Each structure stands twice: as structure tokens, then as C-alpha cells.
Amino acid sequence: MSTKLISKVNRWLNIVQCYLLPGTCIHCNKLSDRFYDLCKPCEIEFPRVKDPCESCGLPLPANNYDGHICGACIIMPPPFKHIVAAFDYAQPIDRLIKAFKYQSKLAFGKVLTHQLLLNVQTFYQKRDLPELLIPMPLHTKRLRQRGFNQSIEICRHLSRHLQIPYNYNLCYRNRSTPQQEGLNEKARKQNIRGAFSAYCQDLPKSVAIIDDVVTTTASARELSKLLKRNGVDEVHIWSLARACERT
Ligand SMILES: [Zn+2]
Ligand SMILES: [Zn+2]
Numbered sequence: 001m002s003t004k005l006i007s008k009v010n011r012w013l014n015i016v017q018c019y020l021l022p023g024t025c026i027h028c029n030k031l032s033d034r035f036y037d038l039c040k041p042c043e044i045e046f047p048r049v050k051d052p053c054e055s056c057g058l059p060l061p062a063n064n065y066d067g068h069i070c071g072a073c074i075i076m077p078p079p080f081k082h083i084v085a086a087f088d089y090a091q092p093i094d095r096l097i098k099a100f101k102y103q104s105k106l107a108f109g110k111v112l113t114h115q116l117l118l119n120v121q122t123f124y125q126k127r128d129l130p131e132l133l134i135p136m137p138l139h140t141k142r143l144r145q146r147g148f149n150q151s152i153e154i155c156r157h158l159s160r161h162l163q164i165p166y167n168y169n170l171c172y173r174n175r176s177t178p179q180q181e182g183l184n185e186k187a188r189k190q191n192i193r194g195a196f197s198a199y200c201q202d203l204p205k206s207v208a209i210i211d212d213v214v215t216t217t218a219s220a221r222e223l224s225k226l227l228k229r230n231g232v233d234e235v236h237i238w239s240l241a242r243a244c245e246r247t
Contacts, residue, residue, distance in 0.1 A: 026105075036110075037110075046087055052083075055077065079221055080209075080217075083237040085241055089242060090244075109154065129162060130204075132203075135166065135168050136211040137171050155168070169199070177191050211240075213242075223235075
């Protein structure tokens with residue numbers, strides 16, 4: 001079947017699905033009037049990072065010298081190339097992500113990931129997409145407590161739509177670190193140092209690390225450095241949300 005015909009059939013299936021099984025918005029609980037579980041008004045109102053720095057994902061300061069990268073990233077470039085996030089980690093996104101992670105609300109994760117997919121598709125219109133997706137590893141102890149790794153769920157959805165493979169066996173956490181939440185930047189850095197290991201067979205030149213929330217970037221930096229030591233040239237960070245208030 002041709003791609004054109006497949007997308008036509010998909011569009012019709014979505015319309016039929018919308019009539020038979022209308023979506024319910026994950027935020028306001030009203031019928032979403034479309035094929036997935038987020039209504040248009042909530043989608044528009046959800047907090048986004050305005051003019052994010054292409055490197056660290058934080059809002060660019062007013063009168064920034066460079067139109068795309070903030071001064072801090074120009075002076076000291078981070079070990080990753082880009083952070084692309086769907087949302088600002090503020091209300092109600094924080095509540096929805098916590099429900100996804102801690103109450104296994106997988107449908108919430110799917111909707112938020114779809115928003116990340118849209119941002120990625122826009123951001124990479126004139127850029128090369130990475131060759132492999134790597135979910136932020138979760139220590140086995142936490143995986144047992146939670147029952148699933150939220151980053152793998154995000155990866156699955158992105159991988160299917162972008163046709164990029166993902167691998168959750170390449171990187172792992174070699175020790176269980178205390179929760180990063182509630183720690184300041186310095187404590188997070190110390191907490192995460194040396195926490196990851198990688199099986200370094202045949203890593204491609206460009207990879208994306210997939211995470212649910214990027215806060216101080218301590219985990220993203222640590223894992224990026226490890227991947228670069230193992231032959232990766234470019235690391236991209238894709239996350240559902242970017243925390244913009246410095247802790
Ligand atoms: Zn809604
Ligand atoms: Zn920056």
C-alpha cells in the first residue's frame with residue numbers, strides 16, 4: 001500500500017474512532033472532540049517554555065546576544081547538543097507527570113509524549129534526527145517499586161512515530177541514588193556522579209536520551225559525558241518537561 005493511501009486510511013480511521021470512542025481530556029475530563037485524550041483549550045493553555053535556548057532548554061534572556069543559544073551555554077557548552085522539551089514543568093504538567101510516573105497513568109504519558117513528538121518534529125525539520133533513542137535508566141530497585149520505567153514508555157511512542165530505534169539495555173544505573181527531587185543543584189551533581197554505566201558496543205554517532213523531566217541537567221550531563229567517552233559525537237536530550245526555576 002502506498003504511503004499516501006495509508007495516511008488517508010489512517011485519517012479516516014481516526015475520524016471513525018473519534019465518533020465511536022471520543023477521547024476524554026486528561027486534564028479537564030471533558031470530551032476532547034478528537035482522537036486523543038487532550039482537548040484543544042487545555043493543549044493551548046498548558047505551560048510552554050517561551051523562546052528556549054536550543055542548547056539548555058531554558059528561556060533565553062531578553063536581549064540575548066545570540067538568537068538561539070544563551071550566554072551561559074556559549075561560555076560553557078554543555079556535553080549535550082540540544083534539549084527539546086514539550087512543556088515547562090509547572091502546573092498542571094507537574095501533576096500529570098507525577099500521576100504518569102507514580103500512579104501508572106500510562107494514558108497521561110501517551111498524551112504528553114505526543115506533544116513532545118510534535119515539538120521534536122518541528123525542531124528537527126531542518127536538522128538531522130539522532131540515530132538511536134536511549135531511555136534515562138532507572139535503577140532495578142526503583143524499577144521494582146514502580147513496575148515500569150516511564151522513559152521507556154516515552155521512547156516506545158517516539159520510536160514508533162519517528163522510525164528511530166530505541167535500546168534500553170545499553171545504559172544502566174550501577175547504584176541506587178536517592179531521589180533527585182528536593183535536592184539543590186550541587187547535591188544533585190554529587191548524588192549522580194558515576195551513577196551510570198554503558199555497554200559500549202557499536203554506539204551510533206548521534207543519540208537522544210529520553211527523560212520525563214529535566215531539572216538541573218545533572219543526570220543528562222552525567223549520561224551524556226559517559227556516552228561521549230564511549231564514541232558518541234552528539235547527544236540530544238528529549239523530555240516531556242523542562243523545569244525553568246533554578247533550584
Ligand atoms: Zn481539557
Ligand atoms: Zn542555554
